[in-house]
Amino acid sequence: MVAFRMSVISLAAVVHLTTSTTDFLNKLHTLEPSRDNPLESVAGAPGHSASQLRKDMPEAIGNAFISLASTKDSALATHSVPVVKCPSDGNGKTVTNGSRSDKYVSRADAGQCNHATGMWWSDTVAPAFKYKYEVVSQLMGLRSGYRVLDWGAGCGHNLDVVAREHGFEGIAIDLIASNAVWADQNLHNLKAFCAADGVKLPFPANSFDAVLSNAALYHVPTKKAQCGIMRKQILHILRPGGCAWFGWLGSHDAHGDELVSPEAWSSSDCLGGTDAVVYAVNEIEFFGVSEYNDENSYSLFVCKSGHTSPGAFVNASGSVEA
């Protein structure tokens, strides 16, 4: 029946494809250049595969990822979490707080979102960040039915690619309001892009399954403030069993800001006192690749403990107990 109806429709289309219709379609085609995500045309760097990374990572964090990937208790499915919307109050403006991230305002004004490199200042780094978003999405088993935040998303290119690839609901935030406008007009796979300061997230508790973030948290100038974001914002908006990845920390780009060492995250004055699994690892060693091949850059993985599926519990050391 469906096949019959379709053939009737296509026959009707052929019959009505007059010269004026063809002219109209041709005009439509030439009205706008392609408005697709410019990162789509870049190949990801040849880093280590997700199955290799699984073998290389400690059991605790590996188990937390398995639990995240296999759970039926996604933020969308449970926790009665309302639809995540961008705030309509004063939060939707570019925050020019005098921090070094103000340099991104001028890059946005110069039209950088139309290029695959986005907020970065080099054409060579796009393969590295494209690979990292893809392989971390695979590691975490992100898929349809999950809701994922990109903290400091830049133009939203990276989240848009993996949201399309894996079918999850992607929500981006960034300080730059014009990036949110650009993303609304040009990207097709994001649920929302909020112009907001990630120092205070405008989302309710337990509303995300995962957080992805790359080369953004280090712009927050002090260790105390970065730890505060992880403890009070990220662990708050993640649902129990949810996981976060913060890439390209510790890089040379931090300049005068306080460099947070990989070890600092699990110390008692940071995430040590929380019931979360914490893993920090050098990016070149772990992924086999990093932007600018920066030897100091590292990735931080944090999984919030909790009941992740009926009968399973991820404890503070990351092992899953039946």
Ligand SMILES: C[S@@+](CC[C@H](N)C(=O)[O-])C[C@H]1O[C@@H](n2cnc3c(N)ncnc32)[C@H](O)[C@@H]1O
């Ligand atoms: C180097 S870009 C990285 C963009 C993207 N994550 C990527 O890997 O391509 C850093 C981004 O972090 C954003 N950012 C810095 N501090 C932020 C904050 N407190 N809240 C939200 N975004 C922030 C900047 O506006 C900028 O777009």
